[in-house]
Amino acid sequence: MPTKNRFAELQDEITAWRRDIHENPEILFETHRTSALVAEKLKDFGCDEIVTGIGRTGVVGVIKGKASGSGKVIGLRADMDALPIHEQTGLAYASKTDGAMHACGHDGHTAMLLGAAKYLSETRNFDGTVVVIFQPAEEGGGGGKEMCDDGMMDRWGIQEVYGMHNWPGMPLGSFAIRSGAFFAATDQFDIHFEGRGGHAAKPHDTVDTTVMSAQAVLALQTIASRNADPIDQIVVSVTSFETSSKAFNVIPQRVHIKGTVRTMSKEMRDLAEQRIAGICEGIAATFGGTVAVKYHRGYPVMVNTDAQTEFAAEVAKSISGQCEDASLVMGGEDFAFMLEERPGAYILVGNGEDGAMVHHPEYNFNDEAIPAGCSWWAEIVEKRMPAA
Ligand SMILES: [Zn+2]
Ligand SMILES: [Zn+2]
Incomplete structure (x- = not known):
């Protein structure tokens, strides 16, 4: 049968x-x-x-x-x-x-x-x-x-x-x-930017972490559009953006960004890990802040x-x-x-x-x-x- x-x-x-x-x-x-x-x-x-x-x-x-x-x-x-x-x-x-x-x-x-x-x-x-x-x-x-x-x-x-x-x-x-x-490799990243918080009416006395982190969100999109070979598959998605201030009139000291990376090869995975760190460190240096980037490798x-x-x-x-x-x-x-x-x-x-x-x-x-x-x-x- x-x-x-x-x-x-x-x-x-x-x-x-x-x-x-x-x-x-x-x-x-x-x-x-x-x-x-x-x-x-x-x-x-x-x-x-x-x-x-x-x-x-x-x-x-x-x-x-x-x-x-x-x-x-x-x-x-x-x-x-x-x-x-x-x-x-x-x-x-x-x-x-x-x-x-x-x-x-x-x-x-x-x-x-x-x-x-x-x-x-x-x-x-x-x-x-x-x-x-x-x-x-x-x-x-x-x-x-x-x-x-x-x-x-x-x-x-x-x-x-x-x-x-x-x-x-x-x-x-x-x-x-x-x-x-x-099926793709599924990785996650945690990025912590730190500046100098302060009064929102006195930005010149602060290192504005929100502006710094916003630049990073945009720049991370260039990994897929400018760094990766267009023939290869890669997704870099920022899914969480949290500042340490909840007030209208406080420039926050810290911003925490989270997201995921999906890739189909070891080369793309390595590229994403290196570029996320490089972009964030460069932006932090440009704006006078500091950054800690953690890249967690999930399923291969x-x-x-x-x-x-x-x-x-x-x-x-x-x-x-x-x-x-x-x-x-x-x-x-x-x-x-x-x-x-x-x-x-x-x-x-x-x-x-x-x-x-x-x-x-x-x-x-x-x-x-x-x-x-x-x-x-x-x-x-x-x-x-x-x-x-
Ligand atoms: Zn499922
Ligand atoms: Zn399932």
Whole structure:
């Protein structure tokens, strides 16, 4: 039976898991209930090994094929965490937790990987080992990195890793992927300008930090427009500008600027870090103030490897008859850390053309994408490690 037909049979059960997870969202590393639910299900399915507490609240399950002579080990990864958003879907199974919501569809990813784990535990129609990876804290916490730092790849001998994200705006159950850089590196900066505060009617007695910092906000835009090769991708966004004065008649002593940088290569990332410091130091010197620049490196560029991407696209085509070339995404993805340690591929599955984008309070994962998503997981395993 084609995997998609088997998952059509399992769809109601997987949907029920998804809605249960949706109703009980947990943020960052606080995925205690979700992790326990995942571990319990993996036990019910008869997984060969289940380990909790990898990367704090991450869960790992091991499923051995009916043969293991190939020596191959594939990792399949889903994320479990929700977002600090107040849900406004009005769904019967909407979040029961104020200020937390599965607005990125990680409820769907977790349920689909559980569905694949159930099927693979039942059938075991492959020669090798599958490691199912359920990570916390994808949304900015680096849960994937923590699982890697706990030695996950070596402990289970994982050779390749695969990941998936639902994508609103793409036709339901369709696929899209790209080789090489796919999701951006996501960095943050903190800039503290200091001058000499004073009376707003006596600017000549002050070093005006507001004017100095305003010059910096404008000059930072020249990194993308004047320093970067126009062919390369880079975003520099100032998102917060806070002076130390709340009064109409006080020139502030200090200004704190915050923002984010998105890049698609190491070169652009290094350029942004160097230029932000150079521009701010130059402006502070010009206006007689001082500056402290902190650049925090977040998720690295997520890079799909060529061979695994080609294979992942073939599997997608066999399921839905197509696989589009995806555009670059300037958002970040914690799976980048796993792809830094092992070759692999990350694919997008269509959530349907209507409906809100991820991270919107009216977003909802589309349960009709479950057969396609689960089939992709299962066929990655069955085709990459075929049983004799
Ligand atoms: Zn997200
Ligand atoms: Zn997400």
